[in-house]
Amino acid sequence: MVNAHQRQSLKLELRKRYNLCSYCISRHLTVGRGRLSDDDFDRCFICCGLMNRLDFIIGRIEETVKEVYEFDTFLIGTILPPDIYEREDQIRARLKIRGKESIKNQLLNELRRKFEIITKKKVDYLLPDVSISVAVGNGMEVNVAAKARTLTLAGHYIKKQRGLPQKQTKCTQCEGRGCGFCNNSGLSGYRSVEGIITHQLMCLTKSNAPRFSWVGSEDQNSLVSGEGRPFFVRLSDPKVRFLRNNLNIDTPEIYAVIEARPKCVPQSPIRFLTKTKILVESANTITENNLEDLNLLNNATVQFQNKDKIITKKIYSVEARKIKDNRFELTLLADGGFAIKKFVSGLQNTSPNVSKIVGNKCESILFDISDVNMQ
Numbered sequence: 001m002v003n004a005h006q007r008q009s010l011k012l013e014l015r016k017r018y019n020l021c022s023y024c025i026s027r028h029l030t031v032g033r034g035r036l037s038d039d040d041f042d043r044c045f046i047c048c049g050l051m052n053r054l055d056f057i058i059g060r061i062e063e064t065v066k067e068v069y070e071f072d073t074f075l076i077g078t079i080l081p082p083d084i085y086e087r088e089d090q091i092r093a094r095l096k097i098r099g100k101e102s103i104k105n106q107l108l109n110e111l112r113r114k115f116e117i118i119t120k121k122k123v124d125y126l127l128p129d130v131s132i133s134v135a136v137g138n139g140m141e142v143n144v145a146a147k148a149r150t151l152t153l154a155g156h157y158i159k160k161q162r163g164l165p166q167k168q169t170k171c172t173q174c175e176g177r178g179c180g181f182c183n184n185s186g187l188s189g190y191r192s193v194e195g196i197i198t199h200q201l202m203c204l205t206k207s208n209a210p211r212f213s214w215v216g217s218e219d220q221n222s223l224v225s226g227e228g229r230p231f232f233v234r235l236s237d238p239k240v241r242f243l244r245n246n247l248n249i250d251t252p253e254i255y256a257v258i259e260a261r262p263k264c265v266p267q268s269p270i271r272f273l274t275k276t277k278i279l280v281e282s283a284n285t286i287t288e289n290n291l292e293d294l295n296l297l298n299n300a301t302v303q304f305q306n307k308d309k310i311i312t313k314k315i316y317s318v319e320a321r322k323i324k325d326n327r328f329e330l331t332l333l334a335d336g337g338f339a340i341k342k343f344v345s346g347l348q349n350t351s352p353n354v355s356k357i358v359g360n361k362c363e364s365i366l367f368d369i370s371d372v373n374m375q
């Protein structure tokens with residue numbers, strides 16, 4: 001403990017040896033402020049006037065954040081030039097001062113307190129809606145940057161038109177990170193389910209390139225109906241984060257709903273079942289008897305060879321309906337990620353497979369997704 005006498009001599013010593021501003025004194029002594037007038041702030045041995053620029057820094061933060069970001073909570077962090085700490089350490093070592101608040105903490109506390117008052121928003125140390133970083137350079141120049149916490153939303157889509165790919169190829173300039181060339185979307189265009197949803201979400205939230213987690217995938221020529229295919233999308237640095245209503249996207253190609261409430265992406269891999277209608281063409285005529293044999297597949301487990309791994313997927317139900325001599329429709333309820341084309345053709349040692357059961361070389365020429373259910 002420092003006694004009154006020691007405190008007095010420390011005070012004298014500090015004042016004799018160093019020019020310090022009221023903030024830099026107050027970190028070392030619990031005495032009244034103001035040895036230096038405001039004009040002298042720049043001569044402060046430790047901060048060289050930085051602590052006199054709090055309102056200026058707050059102004060820069062407001063410029064960066066206000067009317068740009070929608071937030072309830074924030075956090076401010078800072079990087080100061082190392083020589084500020086060196087000068088503070090030098091004084092503390094010489095005068096044997098220990099365990100006092102650092103200039104960084106004092107600066108941050110002042111900035112956070114002032115910004116709370118101005119914005120009526122709250123500091124959150126764990127999950128702030130927006131993180132603000134104040135970088136002070138060697139010449140005391142101030143750079144402010146802000147970034148919003150990633151927002152994850154859930155949605156599902158129906159595909160009404162054939163020929164639209166589910167996923168969009170990446171922008172060749174930035175390989176998906178987002179650049180001026182792709183308007184920050186990270187995509188090569190907007191002609192896909194991913195492209196259409198990305199465009200709408202970026203317009204609404206002003207985020208950077210969204211990242212999708214799809215619950216399964218389909219062919220470019222597949223339709224998706226029923227409740228639609230679920231997906232999750234992560235939006236980095238969204239300027240708008242509180243959606244009042246669900247977002248409905250209705251174009252000639254798709255209908256998608258994105259829920260206004262934020263979600264978490266479930267543990268990967270996401271378990272789901274898919275109901276698929278498959279149009280099958282056979283090399284020769286198929287009889288009703290051949291198709292009845294397909295009932296063997298109810299509750300069967302199918303083995304797929306993927307490189308040197310065997311993947312098993314379960315079929316829950318299967319129904320076959322003859323359309324004409326060499327065409328029939330299969331309605332299949334099976335585990336998600338079921339490789340339809342291999343299952344029909346029997347390629348790559350897929351077992352059991354449709355070709356073998358009906359005794360005829362078969363091929364899937366089109367398949368549509370009737371429903372996707374997450375488990």
Ligand SMILES: [Zn+2]
Binds near residue numbers: 020044047048
């Ligand atoms: Zn100072």
Ligand SMILES: [Zn+2]
Binds near residue numbers: 183
């Ligand atoms: Zn790009």
